[in-house]
Amino acid sequence: MASYSIKLYEILILALITCTKAKLGEFKETSMTIYFQDQFGGPNATVAQILPEYIGGHLSFKKFGAIFCTDDLVTEGFDVSSAQVARAQGMYLTSALDGSNTHVLVSIVFNNGEYKGSTLEIQGASAQFERVREVAVVGGTGKFRFARGYLTFETIHINVEANLAVIQCNITVLHY
Ligand SMILES: *[C@@H]1O[C@H](CO)[C@@H](O)[C@H](O)[C@H]1NC(C)=O
Numbered sequence: 313m314a315s316y317s318i319k320l321y322e323i324l325i326l327a328l329i330t331c332t333k334a335k336l337g338e339f340k341e342t343s344m345t346i347y348f349q350d351q352f353g354g355p356n357a358t359v360a361q362i363l364p365e366y367i368g369g370h371l372s373f374k375k376f377g378a379i380f381c382t383d384d385l386v387t388e389g390f391d392v393s394s395a396q397v398a399r400a401q402g403m404y405l406t407s408a409l410d411g412s413n414t415h416v417l418v419s420i421v422f423n424n425g426e427y428k429g430s431t432l433e434i435q436g437a438s439a440q441f442e443r444v445r446e447v448a449v450v451g452g453t454g455k456f457r458f459a460r461g462y463l464t465f466e467t468i469h470i471n472v473e474a475n476l477a478v479i480q481c482n483i484t485v486l487h488y
Pocket residue numbers: 354355356
């Protein structure tokens with residue numbers, strides 16, 4: 313009798329696990345390295361300062377309260393002419409009084425390749441003058457539904473004449 317009820321219990325647990333699995337499946341981990349081509353000036357700039365006004369004609373990343381909107385080209389490789397994978401669209405706000413942190417609210421909108429039509433949502437504080445900045449990935453859509461994880465930003469190249477910074481972005485996310 314005792315062993316019968318234990319078996320029944322086990323079957324129930326198994327059924328429960330199977331049901332949950334059938335609904336959501338298992339988390340997959342995806343990692344990738346992509347490159348933000350950040351055009352910070354010139355006629356085709358992909359970053360603009362909203363407030364306060366430009367100071368001396370330069371973007372004032374250090375100024376507390378400075379808000380920027382961005383629509384950077386995101387490429388598969390370091391080279392600006394390598395295959396496009398996404399646009400990085402959103403905003404960031406200098407959120408530390410001393411200017412050291414910026415608050416990032418950016419969507420990676422995949423528009424080409426394997427993840428076309430999906431998005432990843434980046435949100436969090438970024439120590440903007442550190443060599444490597446780690447920021448949370450808090451969600452996603454399409455192939456990245458229920459995504460969570462983190463990414464690193466590293467500015468690996470700056471061309472002042474071309475107003476171009478290339479930011480290497482390594483992403484690790486769990487998603488269904
Ligand atoms: C800006 O974009 C236009 C249109 O795509 C292009 O013809 C022009 O060469 C670009 N200018 C610079 C400085 O990149």
